[in-house]
Amino acid sequence: MFWDPTANRVRTESQLQYGALVLGSRPLERNGAGTPAGDEAEALLLQIAQRAGADVVLRPSDAALALMARIAVLARLRPDQGVERVTLDSLLPQLVRGCRSMADLARADVGAAVLGALGHRFQSVLNKHVPTHVGLPSGRRMALDYGDGSGPPVLAARIQKLFGLLDTPRVCGAPVQVQLLAPNRRPAQVTTDLRGFWTGSYQDVRKQLRGRYPKHSWPEDPLTAVAEHRPRRKG
DSSP: OEEETTTTEEEOEEEEEETTEEEEEEESSTTSSOOOOSHHHHHHHHHHHHHHOHHHHOOOOHHHHHHHHHHHHHHHHOGGGOOOOOOHHHHHHHHTTTOOBHHHHHTSOHHHHHHHHHOHHHHHHHHHHSOSEEEOTTSOEEEOBOTTSSSOOEEEEEGGGGTTOOSOOEETTEEOEEEEEOTTSSEEEEESOHHHHHHTTHHHHHHHHHHHOTTSOOOSOTTTSOOOSSOOOOO
């Protein structure tokens, strides 16, 4: 059994040798593919994959990465819940099962492996303490961006969507980072104290943006203004 670096896969073959000289070889499997089965093949593939790096050989979906980030936040902010962080490296021993090549690993379902590592009883704990979305005064829900799980979750929304939202949403008791976006989708203000922004620097931001975007809504009192999911342009 050996690693074929050209094909990026584990192979087994029978060789006819004269001393160190290989006179001929043939695959041992009936299908002629030279692909072995069994724990030894998986162990060899795991060794090669670990050497290359899990972040190189695996192809997790955005959903799988987002789930891993939420788990990391829960493990970091609420260690009392008993949930451990899930990493790509920790998933490799599970994902190599049934695989014989790097191509097999690239097709592995990382998301399913993450859920399996989390466990069914902890999924409800995760959803309770680290939600995917938060509700807005408009009645809509906005997704939270957890990044890689090492920093605060981010709520990025157009300023008009957040009118009437008095306090900063919290995850595991910690405030999220609110990015209040101008009509050009760029942050006009970044804060973890939403109420402080409304009662403080909002007036300066309002003055600046109202001059640049006069057709958008810029009420004097954002605390009582009606949140707008879609822009309502004047005139």
